Amino acid sequence: MNRLYRQYAPWLSRRLRSRIGPDDAADVVQETYIRAAPYALADIRHPKAFLLRIAMNLLRDERRRQSRQPQQNEAEAPPQGEAATQFDELLLSQVIHSMPPLYRNVFVLNRFGGMTYPEIARTLEISVQTVQWRMARAIEYCASRLDL
Template structure:
């Protein structure tokens, strides 16, 4: 390829001739990949991208035009993939609101829980501690930790209507 050059009157005529000669061929090549409507758009964009190049410097016009078109399709595919990755990680506003409501409700239930049960529940569920670790920390037996945890879960279930 060559460096981009300003199109003069000869360049515009050359681009028009290039378009008339190869646009139907390029459109057929692209239709199989992206469908008729998108193919027409890509053909138009291809000629917009090809406009700055001097026609005399293009040795293989079909390869030149096809390369531009394929680059356009690849760029669009990357944009779509990036957009999908960004939207996959982001929950919808309704889902986010429901999660926030659940979080507030659970916080209220845990705060209203008797301290005897709450300590064991918080250490296990939010602190990631095992029952034996909780028993050592609170200086109680593992059996007592199990009993308090069962009561804490029952308390949450009764308040959350589970």
């Protein structure tokens, strides 16, 4: 995990600073690596996506925690990261729509349809190995477009 931290902590910190500021970003990066520690490094196929997902889950959990607390001032501005989250969702949607259909079908069925690789293979009448290959290409496509 130490190698993973040295390699990706600066990148993750930059990604988070634009959403939550430098002080909070440093805390979230540290918490992200604490949460990632139990995972075997060999099992992590896409480290940037893995770390970013943990960090986004931490931010979402904190937002939920804050929403449960009584509001001091009802006239406050929306949470700082809300607009950035909406922008990211829009950007991801655009990337998925621009993806070649060959990859997009597998990606959407797995990530949004909740289907397993064998289920996708049966549905599309292709091999599981082909599903794996197409999914890898879809993830690479997304990562290249989203600067992951």
